[in-house]
Amino acid sequence: MHIKKIISSAFISLFLCFSSASALAEEGSIDQTVNEVFASATGWFVNLIFAPLPGTTFPWIVLWLVTGATVFTVYFGFIQFRAVRHSVELIKGDYSDPDDAGEVSHFQALATALSGTVGLGNIAGVAVAVSIGGPGATFWMILAGLMGMASKFTECSLAVKYRNEYADGTVSGGPMYYISKGFKEKGLPGGGILAVLFSIFCILGALGGGNMFQANQAHAQISSIVGDYPGWITGVIFAIIVFAVIVGGIKSIANVTEKVVPLMGILYVLASLVIILMNLDKVGWAFGQIFEGAFTGLGIAGGFVGALIQGFKRAAFSNEAGVGSAAIAHSAVRTKEPITEGFVSLLEPFIDTVVICTMTALVIIITGQLTTDPTTGLYLVGESGRIITADGSSGVALTSAAFGSAFSWFPYVLAVAVVLFAFSTMISWSYYGLKAWTYLFGEGKTTELVFKVIFCLFVIIGAAANLGPVIDFSDASIFAMAVVNIIGLYFLMSVVKVDLKSYLSRLKSGEIKKFKN
Amino acid sequence: MSTKLIVGLDGSEPGERALTYAKHLSKLIGDCVIELVYVIEWSPYSFQTAEENAMRHKRREQEIKLASERVITPALEAMKTEGFTAGGRVLHGDAAELLNSVAVKEKAQQIIVARSTESGLAAKLFGSVTAKLVMSASVPVTVVN
Numbered sequence: 182m183h184i185k186k187i188i189s190s191a192f193i194s195l196f197l198c199f200s201s202a203s204a205l206a207e208e209g210s211i212d213q214t215v216n217e218v219f220a221s222a223t224g225w226f227v228n229l230i231f232a233p234l235p236g237t238t239f240p241w242i243v244l245w246l247v248t249g250a251t252v253f254t255v256y257f258g259f260i261q262f263r264a265v266r267h268s269v270e271l272i273k274g275d276y277s278d279p280d281d282a283g284e285v286s287h288f289q290a291l292a293t294a295l296s297g298t299v300g301l302g303n304i305a306g307v308a309v310a311v312s313i314g315g316p317g318a319t320f321w322m323i324l325a326g327l328m329g330m331a332s333k334f335t336e337c338s339l340a341v342k343y344r345n346e347y348a349d350g351t352v353s354g355g356p357m358y359y360i361s362k363g364f365k366e367k368g369l370p371g372g373g374i375l376a377v378l379f380s381i382f383c384i385l386g387a388l389g390g391g392n393m394f395q396a397n398q399a400h401a402q403i404s405s406i407v408g409d410y411p412g413w414i415t416g417v418i419f420a421i422i423v424f425a426v427i428v429g430g431i432k433s434i435a436n437v438t439e440k441v442v443p444l445m446g447i448l449y450v451l452a453s454l455v456i457i458l459m460n461l462d463k464v465g466w467a468f469g470q471i472f473e474g475a476f477t478g479l480g481i482a483g484g485f486v487g488a489l490i491q492g493f494k495r496a497a498f499s500n501e502a503g504v505g506s507a508a509i510a511h512s513a514v515r516t517k518e519p520i521t522e523g524f525v526s527l528l529e530p531f532i533d534t535v536v537i538c539t540m541t542a543l544v545i546i547i548t549g550q551l552t553t554d555p556t557t558g559l560y561l562v563g564e565s566g567r568i569i570t571a572d573g574s575s576g577v578a579l580t581s582a583a584f585g586s587a588f589s590w591f592p593y594v595l596a597v598a599v600v601l602f603a604f605s606t607m608i609s610w611s612y613y614g615l616k617a618w619t620y621l622f623g624e625g626k627t628t629e630l631v632f633k634v635i636f637c638l639f640v641i642i643g644a645a646a647n648l649g650p651v652i653d654f655s656d657a658s659i660f661a662m663a664v665v666n667i668i669g670l671y672f673l674m675s676v677v678k679v680d681l682k683s684y685l686s687r688l689k690s691g692e693i694k695k696f697k698n
Numbered sequence: 699m700s701t702k703l704i705v706g707l708d709g710s711e712p713g714e715r716a717l718t719y720a721k722h723l724s725k726l727i728g729d730c731v732i733e734l735v736y737v738i739e740w741s742p743y744s745f746q747t748a749e750e751n752a753m754r755h756k757r758r759e760q761e762i763k764l765a766s767e768r769v770i771t772p773a774l775e776a777m778k779t780e781g782f783t784a785g786g787r788v789l790h791g792d793a794a795e796l797l798n799s800v801a802v803k804e805k806a807q808q809i810i811v812a813r814s815t816e817s818g819l820a821a822k823l824f825g826s827v828t829a830k831l832v833m834s835a836s837v838p839v840t841v842v843n
Contacts, residue, residue, distance in 0.1 A: 274742055283758040283790025285751045286742030293748050350756030427749070439745035513751035612748035 220650035223657075227650075230657040230664075238483065239490050242660045246497040246504075249667040250328035253335045256674055257681065261330035261527050267688075268524045275697045276521070284515035287525040294510040294526065296442050297609030298533050300602040301398055301577075302499035304449075304595065307541040308579040311551065312567045314491025315481035315560050316467070317474025319542040321492025326534025329502030330527040335670050338523030338677045339363065340508035341516065347624075354512025355613070356505035356662070357383075357620045360669040369672055375665050376620070379505065382661040383617035384632075386506075389655010391610025392636060393643025397652070399603035400644040402577065406596050416644030419604070420637045427611050428633045442605045445598040446537065452594075453540035456587045460547045467546045480559025482566040499538055500530035504659060505666035509613045518693070520680045545583045611636050700729040700783070702806040706797050706831075707736050709769045712812030716842045717773060720810045724782055734773055734786035735800050736765045737793040762788045794830035801837045810840045 231240045254261065270276060271287050310318045336356065343362040344354025357376040364372025400415040425431040426438075457464060470479065475492075478484035501507055507529060514522050545551065551568045552561045560568045567575060574582050577599060584591040611633065618632040619625075687693045705720045707713040717734070724730040738761050746754070770786040777784045789796050801809050811828055832839050 277742065279791075282742070283738065283740050283754075283761070285746070285754045288743050289746050289751060292745050293751055296745070297748070350753075350759055352752050352755065426747070432750075436745075439747060443745060510748045510751070513748065513754065515755060608747055612752075615749075 219654070223650065223654040226661075227653045227657040230660050237486070237490075239486070240494065242663065243490070243494050243497050245667065246332075246502070246660075246663055247325055247328065247493050249503045249663075249670065250325065250330075250332045253331035253670070253674065254328050257331055257334065257678065259331075260334055260681070261327060261531075264334075264524050264527065268528050270695070271521050271525050272528070273697075275695045276693065278696060281515055285513050287514060287516070287521065290511050290514040290522060291525050291529060292439075292443060293513075293609070294507040294529055295446075295532060296439060296605040297510060297613070298499070298501050298507060298529060299442075299446055299537060300606040301395070301599065302495070303533065303537045303541060304580050304599060304602070305398070305577040306495050306499055307538045308545060308576055308583075310491040310495035311542050311545055312570060312575050312579060313481070314483075314488040315474045315479050315568060316470040316542070316546045316551070317472075317476070317478060317481070317485065317488030318492035318495065319471045319539060319546070320475035321489045322496045322538055322542070323492075323535050325493045325496035326500060326530050326538070329496060329500050329530040329534065332502040332667075332670070333500075333507065333529050334523040334527040335674055335677050336503070336505055336508040336666065337511040337526035338520045338680065339670070339673055340512040341514060341519035341522045342676070342680070344512040352513055353616055353619065353624070355383075355509035355616055355620075356666045356669060357617060358512075359508075359673060360665070363669070363673045363676060367672070367676070372669075375669055379662055379665040379669075380617035380620045382658045382665065383506070384614050384621075385655055385658035386662055387610040387614025387617070388636065388639045389652060390659045391506075391613065391655075392607055392639050393655065394652050395603040395607050395610075396640045396643035398577075399600045402596050402599045402603075405578075406593070411645070413641060413645035416641035419607075419644060420640040422604070423607055423611065423640055424633075424637045426608060427615075427636065428630065438601060438605050438608065442601050445594075445601055448594065449598060450537060450540055452584060452588065452591060453544050456544050456584070457540075457547060459587060463547050464543075467543055470546060471542075480554070480557070480562065481568060482562055495538065496530075496534045500533040501659075502530045503667050503670070504663045506610070506613050506659075506662065508666075509616050510609065518680075518684055520677070520684045523677065523681075541580055544587075545579060548583045548586045550579060550583045550586075607640065700731050701727045702731050702733060702804050704733050704735055704797060704801045704804065704806045704809045704837075706793065706809065706811040706827075707734050707769055707773065709736070709765070710812070712842070713769075716810050716812040719840070719842045721777070721780070721782060723808075723810070730783070732777065732782055732784040733800065733804055733806065734770055734784060735797055736769050736786070736788045737796050738762075738765060738788065738790045739793060740790040741792070758790065761790075793827040794834060797831055798835045798837070801835070806837055808838050808840060809835060810842065812842050 230242055233239055234241050234244065272291060274286060274288070277286060310322065339359040340354045340356070343359035344352050345358055346352050357380045360379060361372045361376040396416060396419055399419065400412045403415055404410060422434060426434050473479060474481070474488055476485050478488050481487050483490065507526065511522050511526050516522060550571045552571060553559060554561055563569045570579055572582050581592040581595050584595060614636060615629060615632050619628060622628045684693070703720050703723060705717050707717065720732050724732055765788040770788060774784055774786050797809050797811065809831065811831060813828060828841055832841065
C-alpha cells in the first residue's frame with residue numbers, strides 16, 4: 182500500500198506536467214516549444230517502447246505481443262480454434278440462465294468491448310499497413326489476429342475471475358485487479374507495483390490514444406469534408422457531448438452511439454463484401470498477391486520482413502489483444518463461470534482483425550489502389566518507402582478512395598463512420614481510464630468526477646492542438662500497458678488452465694447444461 | 699386442481715382493468731389462482747456502454763424492487779384481503795415471450811392482458827406486445843379493452 186502511495190504521487194506530478202504542457206500547447210505560438218520540451222522529456226520513454234530490435238526495423242513491443250499470443254495459443258492447446266462453436270453458443274445465450282435475464286449478457290460485454298477496439302485502426306491503420314507492407318501484410322495481420330485471440334481469452338477470463346464486486350452491486354475489474362489479487366493468491370511478490378504501473382499507463386493511454394488522438398482524427402475527418410476550421414470548435418462540441426454522456430449520464434446519446442456504431446460496422450463489412458463480389462474475378466488474384474507478398478514482399482521496401490512487420494503491427498495495434506484494455510470492459514458480464522467470458526472475448530480479435538481489417542485490405546487491393554510495374558508485376562515504391570497509390574492518397578483517404586471507386590457516395594458514409602468510431606472509442610476509453618484512476622485513488626463520486634472532467638478537457642486539447650510528441654507518448658503508454666499486462670498473464674495463465682480444464686470436463690459430462698436448444 | 703390465470707401488469711390503468719377482469723373471472727370459476735406478471739422490457743442483444751454494464755446488476759435489483767413495491771406487492775395485498783389466491787413475479791425480457799412461457803410453465807388456462815397502450819410509429823412498425831402475444835401464445839389469451 183505504501184508503494185502504491187509513492188507511485189501514485191509520482192504519477193500525479195507527471196500527470197500535472199503532462200496536462201500543463203498540453204494546455205499550454207493550445208496557444209498556437211508556443212506549440213513548437215512545448216512539443217520540443219515534451220519530446221525531450223518523454224522521448225526516451227517513446228523510444229524505449231517502440232525501439233526496433235537490433236539490426237531490424239521490427240519494434241520489440243510487437244514481438245512482445247506476438248510472442249505472448251503464441252505462448253497462450255500453445256499453452257491453451259489452440260483454444261481459439263477449438264472453442265469457436267462454444268463461443269457462438271455462449272453469445273447466443275444458449276447457456277444463459279433465464280433467471281439471470283436483465284443482467285449483462287455475453288453479447289453485451291462483447292459488443293461493448295468491440296466498440297472500444299473497432300475504430301480508426303481498422304480503416305486508416307490498415308491502409309497504412311498495406312501501403313507500406315504491400316498485400317502480403319494482410320497475411321501476417323490475419324495470422325497475428327488469430328494468435329491474439331488466445332491473449333484475449335486469457336486476460337478476459339482473469340478479468341471476470343478477479344473483479345471486485347461491491348455491496349451495491351456494481352463491479353470493477355481489469356488487469357490491475359487480477360494482477361494484484363492473483364499474485365497475492367499465488368504468493369507472488371510485486372503484484373501491487375505491477376498493478377499500479379498498469380493503472381498509470383492506462384490513464385495516460387486513455388487520455389492520449391483513447392481520447393486526444395481520436396478527437397484529433399475526428400476533427401481532421403470533419404474538416405476534410407466541410408473545409409478547414411479551428412480544431413477547438415470540434416473539441417468543444419465533442420467535449421460537451423462526451424461530458425453529457427460520462428458526467429451527465431445522458432443515456433440517449435450513448436444509446437444512439439452504441440446502436441449506430443455496430444450498424445456502421447455492419448454497413449462497412451457489407452459494403453466491402455459488395456465491392457468484393459463486384460470484383461469476384463479478381464479475388465483469386467488478390468489472395469495470390471496476399472500469399473506471394475507475404476513471403477516475397479513483391480517489391481516492397483524491406484521484402485517479406487517488411488510485410489511481416491506491418492501485418493503484425495497492425496493486428497497488435499488494432500485488436501489490443503494483450504494490452505488489457507478490453508479486459509476492463511469484459512469484466513462486467515454476469516456469469517457463474519469466469520472462463521465463459523474468455524470464450525466469448527476470443528471472438529473480438531477475430532471480428533476486429535480477421536474480418537474487418539481484412540475487408541479493408543481486400544478492398545484496397547481489389548480496387549487497384551496499389552500501383553504495380555506492368556513488366557515485373559512488382560509494386561512501385563515511392564521515395565517515402567510507401568507503395569505509390571492510384572491517386573497518391575494514404576491513410577483514411579486511401580480507404581476512402583478505394584470505397585469511393587465503387588460507390589461515389591461512400592466516402593461520406595465513411596466520414597460519418599470515422600467520427601462515430603472515434604466517439605465510441607473515446608467513451609470506452611473514458612471508462613478504462615476511470616477504472617484505472619479509481620484503482621489508484623479509490624472509488625467515490627468526487628474522485629470519479631475529477632477524472633471525467635480532466636478527460637473532457639483533453640478532448641478539446643486533442644482536437645485543437647497538433648501535439649505529435651504527446652500523442653506518441655500516449656501511444657507508447659497504451660503499449661506499456663501490454664508490457665505489464667503480459668507479465669501478469671504469464672504468471673497467472675496456470676490459474677486459467679485449471680479453470681479451463683474443470684469447465685471443459687463439466688461441459689463434457691453434461692454438468693453444465695444448455696438452457697436453450 | 700385449481701385453474702390458473704396469468705395477468706400481465708405494467709403499473710398502468712389498463713393493466714388494472716385486466717386484473718379486475720381476472721378477479722371477476724376467478725369468482726366465476728371458484729377454485730382459481732391468479733398469477734401476476736410484471737415484465738421489464740429487456741434484450742440481451744441491446745448495446746450498452748461499459749459504465750452501464752458495470753452498473754447493470756445494481757440497476758436490475760433496483761428495477762425489480764421498484765416494480766415489486768409499486769405494482770406487485772400492493773396488488774397482491776389487496777387481493778389477499780379480498781380473498782383471492784394469488785402470486786406475483788417481476789421478470790426481465792420480452793413481455794410477450796415471458797407471459798407465454800410463464801403460462802406454459804405454470805400450466806395456466808388463460809393469459810389476461812390489457813389492450814396495448816403503445817401507439818405511434820414504433821407500434822405500427824414492430825407491432826404491440828398484445829398483438830405479438832395473441833399471435834404467438836400457446837394458451838388462450840383474453841385482451842381487455
